[in-house]
Amino acid sequence: MAEAEKVEVVIVGAGLAGLACAYHLADAGLETLVVERGDFPGSKNVTGGRLYLHPVRRFFPPIWEEAPLERHVTKERLTAMGEGSSVTFELASERFKEKPYHSHTILRAKFDPWLAKRATQKGAIIVPKNRVDDLLWREGKVIGIVASEAEIHASVVVAADGALSFMVEKAGLGQGRKPQDYAVGVKEVIELTSSAIEERFGLSDGEGAAQLFFGSLTEGMFGGGFLYTNIDTISLGVVVGIGALMEKAPGFELHRLLDSFKERPEIKPLIEGGHPVEYSARIVPEGGLESMPRVYGHGILVVGDAAGLALNTGLIVRGMDFALASGALAARTIIEAKKRDDFSLASLSRYEESLKESFVLKELETFREMPHFLQNPRLFNLYPQALAESLERLMWIGEEPKEKISTTLWGEARRLIPSAVGDLLKVWRI
Numbered sequence: 001m002a003e004a005e006k007v008e009v010v011i012v013g014a015g016l017a018g019l020a021c022a023y024h025l026a027d028a029g030l031e032t033l034v035v036e037r038g039d040f041p042g043s044k045n046v047t048g049g050r051l052y053l054h055p056v057r058r059f060f061p062p063i064w065e066e067a068p069l070e071r072h073v074t075k076e077r078l079t080a081m082g083e084g085s086s087v088t089f090e091l092a093s094e095r096f097k098e099k100p101y102h103s104h105t106i107l108r109a110k111f112d113p114w115l116a117k118r119a120t121q122k123g124a125i126i127v128p129k130n131r132v133d134d135l136l137w138r139e140g141k142v143i144g145i146v147a148s149e150a151e152i153h154a155s156v157v158v159a160a161d162g163a164l165s166f167m168v169e170k171a172g173l174g175q176g177r178k179p180q181d182y183a184v185g186v187k188e189v190i191e192l193t194s195s196a197i198e199e200r201f202g203l204s205d206g207e208g209a210a211q212l213f214f215g216s217l218t219e220g221m222f223g224g225g226f227l228y229t230n231i232d233t234i235s236l237g238v239v240v241g242i243g244a245l246m247e248k249a250p251g252f253e254l255h256r257l258l259d260s261f262k263e264r265p266e267i268k269p270l271i272e273g274g275h276p277v278e279y280s281a282r283i284v285p286e287g288g289l290e291s292m293p294r295v296y297g298h299g300i301l302v303v304g305d306a307a308g309l310a311l312n313t314g315l316i317v318r319g320m321d322f323a324l325a326s327g328a329l330a331a332r333t334i335i336e337a338k339k340r341d342d343f344s345l346a347s348l349s350r351y352e353e354s355l356k357e358s359f360v361l362k363e364l365e366t367f368r369e370m371p372h373f374l375q376n377p378r379l380f381n382l383y384p385q386a387l388a389e390s391l392e393r394l395m396w397i398g399e400e401p402k403e404k405i406s407t408t409l410w411g412e413a414r415r416l417i418p419s420a421v422g423d424l425l426k427v428w429r430i
């Protein structure tokens with residue numbers, strides 16, 4: 001990229017949000033350029049990852065049938081980890097086996113190149129290996145970008161550059177970053193045979209398992225672990241809040257948590273004999289609705305993680321469906337603006353309204369209190385430990401006769417009541 005160019009729309013970042021936007025814009029015949037700093041779409045992208053498809057099907061034509069999805073999830077597990085013990089809840093439902101499937105595990109190194117190809121087939125131009133360094137301005141309006149010293153002018157710039165969006169900062173749309181609004185994840189992809197995965201997780205051909213973990217694995221810090229089964233790999237990782245990490249000892253190394261996690265008896269047999277084939281780390285927004293930047297400005301729209309569109313409820317983790325939907329909605333706004341030949345601030349503000357009308361901001365509104373609720377350290381030390389210990393006491397048969405179940409439960413309750421009452425009241429707000 002060496003000379004000045006002019007296109008109708010330039011998208012910064014070829015993640016799911018940027019590619020979804022490019023796909024729709026190109027499909028409507030708009031000149032669309034996507035600039036990506038990675039070697040290829042998917043090369044710098046990290047997710048857990050499970051994609052919930054029901055919310056996003058309506059935003060796309062039936063392209064999912066040929067998408068490189070890994071396994072459809074039929075088993076959900078949630079594990080509370082104490083020191084030396086753990087409790088796992090498992091939900092296996094026939095409903096998860098019905099087509100169209102509820103959710104799929106995916107690998108971004110396969111999925112993003114596929115979506116990029118679909119966008120390119122529609123006419124979008126994707127330029128990898130180019131980092132966008134700046135925005136171009138005229139009379140207070142964004143009129144393009146600077147990438148690899150070349151200026152590219154556009155009617156609209158779409159910031160799809162992920163969690164720590166440089167574009168949002170440059171455009172003055174952010175509200176100041178707080179460590180508590182972000183978490184950092186480390187992940188390994190571990191190769192195993194399909195049959196080993198199916199045998200270890202009790203799955204039939206093509207079925208998958210998703211497992212979330214909370215408790216002692218994060219050493220009391222806000223965060224948790226995840227495990228997703230792919231066709232012939234397992235995605236395994238740990239996510240920790242950046243605020244909590246900063247309060248921990250200086251120089252704390254996150255990969256140490258992942259190494260210990262892999263050694264846990266709950267994990268070790270599941271990955272035994274597997275070979276790590278990929279290691280990655282990434283920031284994820286965790287601040288919810290209250291930490292979102294403005295999603296539109298003069299000449300600019302913000303999509304996906306750049307707009308803080310991610311949600312962690314402790315039971316589910318979402319961001320990819322929000323990224324796909326917000327990219328599609330931004331494209332819709334731009335297509336309408338082009339029809340009216342009106343790229344003014346008022347015209348682009350329609351994007352925010354469409355996000356509010358969609359599941360994206362409705363979900364974030366519903367779970368507005370969740371980020372505050374999850375900042376409670378007792379969720380990551382006291383409660384998982386107590387749950388595992390009390391179940392162990394109920395199950396344990398020793399030399400002495402057992403006490404009544406109610407005595408065991410009351411003993412546990414007395415230990416927890418001082419903090420649990422207040423915390424239970426907070427549950428009603430989430």
Ligand SMILES: Cc1cc2nc3c(=O)[nH]c(=O)nc-3n(C[C@H](O)[C@H](O)[C@H](O)COP(=O)(O)OP(=O)(O)OC[C@H]3O[C@@H](n4cnc5c(N)ncnc54)[C@H](O)[C@@H]3O)c2cc1C
Nearest residue numbers: 013015016017037047048049050132162185304305319320
């Ligand atoms: C550990 C972890 C686990 C997760 N698990 C799940 C899950 O199971 N399910 C789920 O739905 N979500 C999950 N998420 C969240 C989900 O991955 C994100 O919400 C989603 O990837 C956001 O997509 P995006 O396109 O907005 O951003 P990204 O995928 O981050 O894409 C941004 C792109 O912009 C590019 N870029 C950045 N700066 C520049 C620049 N200056 N110039 C050019 N290009 C640039 C980057 O290289 C990148 O390709 C998880 C996230 C993490 C980190």
